[in-house]
Amino acid sequence: MAGSATLAAGAKVFSTNCSSCHQAQGTGQPGVFPPLAKNPTVNGNATRLIHIVKYGLSGSVAVLGTTYNGLMPAWHSTLSDADIAAVLSYVRSSWGNKAGPIDASQVAAVKQ
Numbered sequence: 001m002a003g004s005a006t007l008a009a010g011a012k013v014f015s016t017n018c019s020s021c022h023q024a025q026g027t028g029q030p031g032v033f034p035p036l037a038k039n040p041t042v043n044g045n046a047t048r049l050i051h052i053v054k055y056g057l058s059g060s061v062a063v064l065g066t067t068y069n070g071l072m073p074a075w076h077s078t079l080s081d082a083d084i085a086a087v088l089s090y091v092r093s094s095w096g097n098k099a100g101p102i103d104a105s106q107v108a109a110v111k112q
């Protein structure tokens with residue numbers, strides 16, 4: 001588990017930067033914004049997840065049986081490595097997700 005201060009910081013980063021699309025409870029919007037709740041990518045490999053948030057994602061992806069073909073902006077110029085670590089630790093431990101925390105050094109290590 002990440003510390004409660006990290007999770008509180010992550011919740012704030014999420015509500016400011018992510019919830020407009022992915023929604024406050026991580027449910028997304030079917031066919032438009034993928035859910036982050038119970039999402040295998042969110043709960044899976046940390047490097048791949050960090051890469052998506054740091055450098056963005058576009059093109060077709062299937063998430064929990066629904067296809068998305070949208071565009072998520074890159075966050076590396078808006079958010080610090082510590083912010084990305086905090087928001088991912090928050091997302092990975094919210095809404096039924098049960099994956100381990102991510103720290104800033106892991107975020108720093110993922111290159112484009």
Ligand code: HEC
Binds near residue numbers: 022049060068069071
């Ligand atoms: C402007 C809307 C928007 C915002 C804001 C946004 N996202 Fe996304 N996100 C998307 C879209 C659209 C996709 C799917 C992209 C595609 O179809 O290729 C996505 C994909 C993702 C994925 C990959 C899901 C998967 O299963 O492949 C993750 C993880 C993610 N976003 C996390 C975040 C986080 C964390 C934030 C805040 C820092 C954030 N997003 C902010 C629109 C957004």
